[in-house]
Amino acid sequence: MTTTPRYALSQDLFDRAASVIPGGIYGSKSPGFSVPGRFPYYFTEGSGCRIKDADGHEYIDYLCGFGSMILGFGNPIVDDPAIEQLRKGDLLNQPGPAMVELAERLTALIDGMDWAVFAKNGTDATTLAVSLSRVHTGKPYVLMAQxxxxxxANWCSSNAYPVLRDKDEVRLFPYGDVAALQALFDELRGQVAAVILTPYHHATWAPQQMPPAGWHEAVRRLCDEESAFFIMDDIRANFRLNLHGSHRAMGAKPDFVCMGKSLANGYPIGALMGTEELKKTASNFFITGTFWTSTVPYVASLACLNEMERLDVVSHVQAMGARLKQGLIKAGMEAGYNISCTGPDAIPFMTFDDDADMWHNQEFSAQMATRGVYLHPHHNWFLSYAHKESDIDETLEKAAESFQEVKKAFQGEF
Ligand SMILES: Cc1ncc(COP(=O)(O)O)c(C=O)c1O
Structure with missing residues (x-):
């Protein structure tokens, strides 16, 4: 693989990393998950909706810290109180008052949720929800969508090593297939602790899927029939579909809601929320982490929630996403391509119809990166409050050029 000179410093950093960090960059940030050799690997700064890579190129960013930067990079309303708290002290052994305030704020805001516990990552919240479901019901199985x-965590990630055993009691069903879910409940009668779902389906390397009519109601009914819990993993979508939880937007009635990412505009905090029924189990369960009581992220989260509410961020990100989607479909058609933009407007993902191997998506993303727009070829995108109409329109101009380049590269073939 040769790297284009445009990304020489990124490549140099990656080569150095590879000798001291296994894989160089791991997980969803690894070069293999983007467009190897034709994408920046390292970034140095961000402001509003723009980021700068290690080679000094600027991009309009549609990854938003994998969803976290809902107000944009360097937002002073969030950063100023966070920095002030940082100067006063962050990890002060015991929690600060902001932890209590955040729990009060979230229980008042999020539909149907009576308590909150906090951690760092979304994985902490989903793993805790699964553990609490098992402990409360005394049943082992967890059902999740393929x-x-x-x-x-090993119970849900792509780490499929039988010796780890973490997946032994996790079973998969096709998203949106009520009959398949029913069949799993029938097979595992009396043994299912929980179903864990995202508000809509956002598999990587694939178009996104909105829930079919009646899906969330059916999940609720099946869970109730088996006394199993319904865990809503809202980590990726939270605060872009509805300020009161994406379950309100989807008409779902979960027992747990897992939150993270945009909860604090990039500061590290995840939350698990639950209903009154589960509170005693949660209070008896050992939950902790050295950094989970750091005060700065709680302060940032309170400021972020207030700002999201004040600005009606949900309406803005949806409107910007709709403008982007419509423009991409039009620009694609003008170049002779049928384009699909799937998922909610604020969290869109674009694919070329008939592009099964996603090479067209790769080429398109590489062309957009060359023109200063950072999109992901295999992972959904995100809009933030910092994206304005002019940013979307600039993106669409670059998209029109990029579609032409894709056409040249593949000579109109799939
Ligand atoms: C739906 C969903 N759940 C859980 C997680 C895990 O969150 P984290 O990466 O903060 O552990 C993610 C992260 O992308 C996610 O999108």
Whole structure:
């Protein structure tokens, strides 16, 4: 693989990393998950909706810290109180008052949720929800959708080594297939602790899927029939579909809600929320982490929630996403391509119809990167409050050029 000179410093950093960090860059940030040799691997700064790579190129960013930067990079309303708290002290052994305030704020805000516990990553929240479901019900099995991502823990990640045994009691069903879910409940009668779902299906390397009519109601009914819990993993979608939880937007009634990412505009905090029924089990369960009581992220989260509410961020990100989607479909058609933009407007993903191997998506993303737009070829994108109409329109101009380049590269063939 040769790297284009544009990304020489990124490549140099990666080569150095590879000798001291296994894999150089791991997981969803690894070069193999983007467009190897034709994508920046390292970034140095961000402001609003723009980021700068290690080679000094600027991009309009549609990854938003994998969803976290909902207000944009360097937002002073969030950063100023966070920095002030940092100067006063961050990890002060015991929690700060902001932890209590955040739990009060979230229980008042998020539909149907009576308590909150906090951690660092989304994976902490989903793993805790699964553990609490098992402990409360005394049953072992957890059901999740094929291709769903609930974090990097072994029970749910792509680490499929039988010796780890973490997946022994996790079973998969095709997203949206009520009969298949019913069949799993029938097979595992009396043994299912929980079903874990995202508000809609956002598998990587694939178009996104909105829930079919009646899906969330059917999940609720099946869970109730078996006294199993319904865990809503809202980590990727939270605060882009509805300020009160994506389950309100989807008409779902979960027992747990897992939150993270945009909860604090990039500061590290995850939350698990639950209903009154589960509170005693949660209070008896050992939950902790050295950094989970750091005060700065709680302060940032409170400021972020207030700002999201004040600005009606949900309406803005949806409107910007709709403008982007419509423009991409039009620009694609003008170049002779049928384009699909799937998922909610605020969290879109674009694919070329008939592009089974996704090479067209790779080429398109590489062309956009060359023109200063950072999109991902295999992972959904995100809109933030910092994306304005002018940013979307600039993106669409670059998209029109990039579609032409894709056409040249593949000579109109799939
Ligand atoms: C739906 C969903 N659940 C859980 C996670 C895990 O969150 P984290 O990476 O913060 O552990 C993610 C992260 O992308 C996610 O998208």
């Amino acid at each position: 291709g769903a991502y609930h974090g990097s």
